Amino acid sequence: MVPCMTLYRHLGTSLMSKLRDDHPYRDWITSYSSDEFAELCQGLERLLDEVASDTVAVRDAYRYAMQCEFDFFTAPLETASLN
Numbered sequence: 001m002v003p004c005m006t007l008y009r010h011l012g013t014s015l016m017s018k019l020r021d022d023h024p025y026r027d028w029i030t031s032y033s034s035d036e037f038a039e040l041c042q043g044l045e046r047l048l049d050e051v052a053s054d055t056v057a058v059r060d061a062y063r064y065a066m067q068c069e070f071d072f073f074t075a076p077l078e079t080a081s082l083n
Contacts, residue, residue, distance in 0.1 A: 002044045003065040008032045009041045 012032025019029055031037060052058040 002041075002048050003062055004069055005037075005041050005044065007066065007069045009037055012037070 009032055012029050012034075015025075015029045016033040019026060023029065048058070048062075
């Protein structure tokens with residue numbers, strides 16, 4: 001979950017600068033760009049670093065999870081280009 005949360009935090013923060021009052025995902029963007037969510041993510045990253053950062057398997061799993069997140073968000077773009 002940590003890679004997912006870290007990515008959503010990045011997305012929320014990036015989108016916040018362009019947020020309009022009538023944006024259909026305003027609540028999502030506001031939630032994932034909040035200071036509270038940032039603190040949660042930082043705490044989980046620290047915890048992960050403390051208990052497992054030196055483990056190759058954990059680093060590989062983190063990278064794989066982040067790649068899955070990336071693939072999830074880019075899949076519609078790839079599908080659209082096939083049509």
